[in-house]
Amino acid sequence: MAKVFIIGQDFDDAGALADLLTRRRVDSIVIDGLGAPDTNPGKGNTLVCTAAAEQAAGGQSGLVTGARQLGITQLVIVAPGEDFSVEAELGGRMQRVTLPLRGEAQPPLYTPSLLALSDLIATPHGGMVAAAASTSALIDLAARVAQSDVTVFINGPTGSGKEVLSRLIHDRSPRAGKPFVAVNCAAIPENMLEAMLFGHEKGAFTGASTANRGIFRAADGGTLLLDEISEMPLGLQAKLLRVLQEKKVTPLGSQKEESVNIRVIATSNRDMLTEMQAGNFREDLYYRLNVFPLATEALAVRPDDIPALAVAMIRRHVGETAPLPLLSDDAMAVLRDYQWPGNVRELENVVQRALVLRTGNKVCVNDIMLTTQTAILPGMIPTAAMAARAA
Structure with a gap:
């Protein structure tokens, strides 16, 4: 079974990323660097590292050479930035990802940018979206x-x-x-x-x-x-x-x-x-x-899955465009607190509406419309208060 290797050098969220991937049952391991080959390299492995680790390996050519001993077929290079964006290189075999830095008050497991990164990495390995x-x-x-x-x-x-x-x-x-x-x-x-x-x-x-x-x-x-x-x-x-x-x-x-x-x-x-x-x-x-x-359980009884599912849906509906719109903290809180009588299908409808309503590169609480309406009239802007009354 293919693995995801994460070089922990200068990557504070390496452990949290490995944890998220493990919750999706993607075999992942944090390593110190490109050293001895893995005992069972296999095929289809993914390597995740920072731009600093890439330079330490001798640049792109050195990283690619060192990655081959791990059976790597996909490289993901992470660098800090204001927005989450993805740029493909080497015919799509390498992806450069800009990752917004998280604040100290945010739990790293549920940071929207980290959820987006884990979904980017896990999707080729198949399986269900999971965090609960x-x-x-x-x-x-x-x-x-x-x-x-x-x-x-x-x-x-x-x-x-x-x-x-x-x-x-x-x-x-x-x-x-x-x-x-x-x-x-x-x-x-x-x-x-x-x-x-x-x-x-x-x-x-x-x-x-x-x-x-x-x-x-x-x-x-x-x-x-x-x-x-x-x-x-x-x-x-x-x-x-x-x-x-x-x-x-x-x-x-x-x-x-x-x-x-x-x-x-x-x-x-x-x-x-x-x-x-x-x-x-x-x-x-x-x-x-x-x-x-x-x-299977109703979505409301597994709230930890909701942010992961919402981010995965955003990625799917927006496509491989850069930058990727991310959920604000208050928008994520509204989604987690809702009871979701329609389960995952209702969540996907809400995500699609939010992508239509958003202005800028963030899905905010005012973009979350949880009420069931046959039409949105001119001048109507859904708010958290409307969502709360609907719940």
């Missing part, structure tokens, strides 16, 4: 179950990251190079879901002008995500149970069974025990799916 201890523990558990081939059932509120966690399991599994196919059981009409899952032959029903492999066979060798499976009709649940037991599907209009080799992950936002008691979900199917249960 509970989310880090969930990532650990998901990474462990990924190494086996058992069926996983993920339960949690809508918009709390169930599909992201499913992708992480796939990406950390031996099936990572094979297809990851997701189907939302709640979004497909009942009369189409069976044909989409199991496939069909030409002429199997009106409108079937061509044959279709179906989602199960499309995911062969990889992972199939059955999102919101609690919305699946009871009649189809029985057929799904048989497929899971036999590892074979029979396309509509065919008499021939087709073997499939897939790993199934199912998700739901409902209380499954209540659904079974109400007769809405088959008990035998639930226990077939619930081999390894995982649970």
Whole structure:
């Protein structure tokens, strides 16, 4: 697995950066300098250092030469500046980052600029955005179950990251190079879901002008995500149970069974025990799916994740432009204190609105609009007071 090496020379936030990366389960280590090669260099490693460490290594050429022994393919050079900005060199293999200095009163773990730097470094290594201890523990558990081939059932509120966690399991599994196919059981009409899952032959029903492999066979060798499976009709649940037991599907209009080799992950936002008691979900199917249960939490109960998620969203929506707008301390406080009934999806909406409303290169508290409105009228400027009343 690729590592992130951080040269601690003249970099006061090296430890805090390593901690943030560790919370995202990116393997990171603080080193004194470019000395002996790592015992297991691997491939795809990242090196982070200051401009002063670069000069100590003999400039860019010396740093590149010394980095090769660590299996480095990506360099990140950090220098102090007023704004957070990124400049790519060496065809994108080196990135020079200006990092605003933090004040003594700011906790280094949650400094917006440091969160942005950790997201820049961690994103190529994959995984979930995380800063809360509970989310880090969930990532650990998901990474462990990924190494086996058992069926996983993920339960949690809508918009709390169930599909992201499913992708992480796939990406950390031996099936990572094979297809990851997701189907939302709640979004497909009942009369189409069976044909989409199991496939069909030409002429199997009106409108079937061509044959279709179906989602199960499309995911062969990889992972199939059955999102919101609690919305699946009871009649189809029985057929799904048989497929899971036999590892074979029979396309509509065919008499021939087709073997499939897939790993199934199912998700739901409902209380499954209540659904079974109400007769809405088959008990035998639930226990077939619930081999390894995982649970995602509502955003409001993991406030440490909120600044990290907000910064990652800002980076994604702004793109690789320089400088990057950062959250002010008071804006971050408003985001952390809100209850987020819409979870991560609501947070992303708020971030996008704030990017539209901001003036200058900082997202301030007046840019945070938490009220739900159908339109913003001319002259309306959201304020912290409006946000507080809405909460």
